[in-house]
Amino acid sequence: MKQASWLIVDWGTTNFRAFAIDELGNVVAKIEKPMGLLQVKDGEFASALESVLTVWLSHYQTLPIFMAGMVGSAQGWVPVPYEYVPVDLNDIASKSIQFTLPWGAQATIVPGLCEALSNGSFDVMRGEEVQLLGLQSLVTEPDFTAVLPGTHSKHVNVKKRKIESFKTYMTGEFFSILSKHSIIGMALPNQECSQASFIKGVSSDLGPELMNTVFSARTLRLFDKIKETEVLEYLSGLLIGNELSRLGSEKIYIVGNVLLSDRYQSACHALNLKCEVVDGELAFLEGMKKIKEHF
Incomplete structure (x- = not known):
């Protein structure tokens, strides 16, 4: 686990997955919990995340975290606006939002995508x-x-x-x-x-x-x-x-x-x-x- 240099988090409505990644891009550890947005009380996402990392990683305070999924929705941690299609896949990263976690590490949340339909409705993904x-x-x-x-x-x-x-x-x-x-x-x-x-x-x-x-x-x-x-x-x-x-x-x-x-x-x-x-x-x-x- 000391090989981990950054973290990936997939945080959805009902489930949570985290991956520890080394400098070569290899997964050195993974944790999965039924800790989706619905299980996080009063918007305490930082506390919920830290409760997982504390028992999983000894040096989590130093690791940047890249997150995707419903964690960036209006009901999530930090709302990240949808990007409209058509969109270049490589441009998605530039629309991500970064912020500093309470323990000092950098966090990045990826935006979702939306499509404005001809009937006046919308379609979305995260x-x-x-x-x-x-x-x-x-x-x-x-x-x-x-x-x-x-x-x-x-x-x-x-x-x-x-x-x-x-x-x-x-x-x-x-x-x-x-x-x-x-x-x-x-x-x-x-x-x-x-x-x-x-x-x-x-x-x-x-x-x-x-x-x-x-x-x-x-x-x-x-x-x-x-x-x-x-x-x-x-x-x-x-x-x-x-x-x-x-x-x-x-x-x-x-x-x-x-x-x-x-x-x-x-x-x-x-x-x-x-x-x-x-x-x-x-x-x-x-x-x-x-x-x-x-x-």
């Missing part, structure tokens, strides 16, 4: 922009489409190293709501993994009427077309398939954790979409290293 910056350094193409699955999945178009546009799909949150708080998930027995039921959901002909088709997760169970123990597998496939059906035929990069990336990759194969999986943590760390190079 944290994924760092993964995109890292992805840019891991692939050779200047133009690519990336899918970042999660509670709020992101589809991002990058052209000539610029983020041109993106869309958010509430796939993960919608699945959680339906499985826990709707008739679809009511009184289900213990669920089993089933690739067949997942792909059956992915391949369903949704058309534009998801709100109608999603009811099939109930009716197919009633008429024994899917097993009661595989309803949520079918529902997951239905929602992910609907999300991915919006993509074109070009190759996409799936950037996320192993579990979600595997599901999205299986769905892409079922829909004849070309894809390549990139580890989300690796992309995040590479992106934060790029951020640090600017300071």
